[in-house]
Amino acid sequence: MCEENPLVLGIDIGTTSIKVGLLCVASNKIVAFQTKDTQANVPSELGHEGHKQNAPKIMSALHVCVSRLPSHLTKRVTSIGICGQMHGVMFWEYDDDAPWVKTDDSTRYDVTPNSVSSLYTWQDSRCDPEFLDSLPRPSSGAMLASGYGTATIFWFHRNRTEKLEKYNCAGTIQDFAVAMLCNMHRPVMSVQNAKSWGYFDVAKKQWERGVLEEAGFPVGLLPEVVTSGHQAGLLADTWNGVPAGIPVMAALGDLQCSVLSVLHHSDDAVLNISTSAQMAFVLPSAEPYISRDHNAVIELWPYFEGKFLAVAATLNGGNALATFITMLQHWMLDLGYHVPQSTLWDKAIELASKCEDSDLEVKPTLLGERGDPTTHASVSNITLGNISLGKTFKASCVGVITNLHRMMPRELLLENNISRILGTGSALSKNKILQEEVKMIYQLPVVFDSKSDAALGAALAASKYMNKAS
Ligand SMILES: Nc1ncnc2c1ncn2[C@@H]1O[C@H](COP(=O)(O)OP(=O)(O)O)[C@@H](O)[C@H]1O
Ligand SMILES: O=C(CO)[C@@H](O)[C@H](O)[C@H](O)[C@H](O)COP(=O)(O)O
DSSP states (O other), X not given: OOSSSOEEEEEEEOSSEEEEEEEETTTTEEEEEEEEEOOOXXXXXXXXXXXXXXXXXXXXXXXXXXXXXXXXXXXXXXXEEEEEOOSOBEEEOOSSSOSEEEOTTSSXXXXXXXXXXXXXXXXXXXXXXXXXXXXXXXXXOOOOOTTOHHHHHHHHHHHOHHXXXXXXXXXXXXXXXXXXXXXXXXXXXXXXXXXXXXXXXXTTTEXXXXXXXXXXXXXXXOOEEEOTTOEEEEOOSOBTXXXXXXXXXXXXXXXXXXXXXXXXXXXXXXXXXXXSEEEEEEESSSSOOOOOOSSOOOEEEEOSTTOEEEEEEESOSHHHHHHHHHHHHHHHHHTTOOOOHHHHHHHHHHHHHTOSOOOOEEEOOTTOBTTBTTOOOEEEOOOTTSOSHHHHHHHHHHHHHHHHHHHSOHHHHHHTTOOEEEEESHHHHTOHHHHXXXXXXXXXXXXXXXXXXXXXXXXXXXXXXXXXXX
């Protein structure tokens, strides 16, 4: 069915890895897929408060992924949808010259290192509670947290002014990718990503410029905002066989695309566990309302077609388990043994699967939470009988799901007529311990579809919404 049908290229620029897929429009199936860890984390001059990634390295991983797609398929691509890690911000300069140079072999763009900044991600915690309290309150009443783009820009404006003066553009990493592919002098940003930056009024589809200007915020850096699903531009050059001139959608949020990739019924919730983790469901009405009877920690995020997602978003998902594995690897190295992380993952999951249960109690909140940034991780109820590797890893997995359940309990799902959970995200699809704990803690039917992810969602969004009146 897909032999000659048009294909859509979907891209997810995640915090840990890039995912790219080719969607056959006729069958709505992915016909080719590539993924690559970006390994882009760089040490921050602020220590653990700062979380920076090397943007040129992320773009390089993107080019490698797309170059590995079969060329007989990439030449059939008719549009591109891109999503990625929300909230983060990077800066770049596009004056007379672009901060990227297309290579002659049409395989990639080389980003000019000193024309772009690092990516300051959603995990960045430089904006401590005292700094956040010094900022104007968003008039929309929405949350503002460390790692949100506008908060990070405020921090640089007040602490590293000279740094901001070097750049005239700002956006998420996925906005930068779209600007690069379409050779745009200024980026555009979708409502989904604008909301994730803070100081954005979704109803008016506008930045809260008045509040920001009054506080001295460099509003000239704010991108133009467009409807989610809007076309940003046209592919400026042939790219690994993908033909020049095809439409490229304004970049979307990874969470919304993860949901779109798997959600088919209004009584389904979507659990994404990637570097972070979220439980989300679509609110039926355009007027978002969610009962706040529980001590649930729910945010409302713009979805598609004017609808909203009710979301419990924790800062501590796959990253907490990855930190445990990295810690193990470092201990082994200290003892003189190099053990690949893949071996440690496999062994930890294997040993944990042999444990009936674990009464070790792990609170995995290494990064705190947006609603409680000063909290940290802890391990309690340690005995002589529960400190094996298997029991410790199992307790860590239980802790990740228990923490998310605290933010969006089973009762709240039932109140909103949710009868099933759909699982996405590599941390979930690769880890059967997490999968078992979701079923145990939520006591609902759970379906895991490793083929559904944000890259598929980005392609579906481009196919369904781009250049369609909505
Ligand atoms: N071999 C593995 N086995 C199980 N889980 C893994 C393995 N490798 C990575 N992970 C988990 O996958 C997470 C990254 O998931 P991914 O979907 O790539 O993230 P993102 O979309 O945020 O870039 C890591 O934080 C880690 O918890
Ligand atoms: O705050 C939210 C939105 O609810 C988070 O889900 C946010 O989208 C994610 O943490 C970031 O986009 C990073 O996502 P990922 O790299 O973990 O997939």
